[in-house]
Amino acid sequence: MADIKFEIVAHIGVLSTSKKGWTKELNVVSWNEGQPKYDIREWSPDHTKMGKGITLNEEEIGQLRLLIIN
Numbered sequence: 001m002a003d004i005k006f007e008i009v010a011h012i013g014v015l016s017t018s019k020k021g022w023t024k025e026l027n028v029v030s031w032n033e034g035q036p037k038y039d040i041r042e043w044s045p046d047h048t049k050m051g052k053g054i055t056l057n058e059e060e061i062g063q064l065r066l067l068i069i070n
Contacts (some may be wrong), residue, residue, distance in 0.1 A: 008047065009036045021045045031055070 012029040017023050022042045029039040038061045041053020042070060 005032050006030065007036075012038075018042070022051070029055070031044075053064070 004021070007030045008027050009030055012026040012028065015024040015026060022038070022044055024042050027039050028036045030036040035058055037055040039053055039055050042051035
């Protein structure tokens with residue numbers, strides 16, 4: 001399996017914490033040195049491991065915001 005490079009560019013907030021200490025977070029992440037995107041996924045306490053998640057570009061996060069507040 002290929003190594004995945006990532007950099008958490010901005011930590012926005014924690015949505016929840018599991019009993020095992022993993023946190024579901026909203027961050028801005030650059031994957032494989034690409035354009036940073038909004039990212040929602042679970043992270044281990046030291047941020048070296050992650051679960052499956054979803055990435056959203058600027059337009060998609062704006063649309064999500066509109067859906068939530070309406």
